[in-house]
Amino acid sequence: MSETMDINEIIKYLPHRYPFLLIDRVIELELGKSIKAIKNVTINEPFFPGHFPGYPVMPGVLIMEALAQAAGVLSFKSDGKEPDGSSLYFFAGIDNARFKRQVVPGDQLTLCVELLQSKRGIYKYAAKAYVGTELAAEAELLCAERKVNKSL
Numbered sequence: 001m002s003e004t005m006d007i008n009e010i011i012k013y014l015p016h017r018y019p020f021l022l023i024d025r026v027i028e029l030e031l032g033k034s035i036k037a038i039k040n041v042t043i044n045e046p047f048f049p050g051h052f053p054g055y056p057v058m059p060g061v062l063i064m065e066a067l068a069q070a071a072g073v074l075s076f077k078s079d080g081k082e083p084d085g086s087s088l089y090f091f092a093g094i095d096n097a098r099f100k101r102q103v104v105p106g107d108q109l110t111l112c113v114e115l116l117q118s119k120r121g122i123y124k125y126a127a128k129a130y131v132g133t134e135l136a137a138e139a140e141l142l143c144a145e146r147k148v149n150k151s152l
Helices: 007-013 060-078
Strands: 025-030 034-040 087-099 108-119 122-131 134-147
Touching: 007 025, 007 060, 025 060, 034 060, 060 087, 060 108, 060 122, 060 134, 108 134
Parallel strands: none
Antiparallel strands: 025 034, 034 108, 087 134, 108 122, 122 134
């Protein structure tokens, strides 16, 4: 069964906030398997004035971050938990990252993440970002659930 999520539900599952929340909507979610989310790319993004002046391009690392945020939502939802501040999902690795197309203002990124493996709080995902039907970026992502001390 597939479900959707609006921004109000997404922020229950991600600790990120503006300007670092990079998912606008979840359009498909199959618990324990996959997620498809949307990131609307606008000229108002805070990184465009400096990347690059006169030729705005979304940084590849932020495309990877958007994919990782989608993976985080999939992980929290699949595990049946909402973040309570005691643990977070952190990047543990990015393998085979490839960038195939520039992402520019006006594009809509479709973030497709599939869970490949889960073992003892370590998750491996196949992640792809599309603009329309064109592949913009892809990678294998590793994330780890870790306890955090919020007093830092």
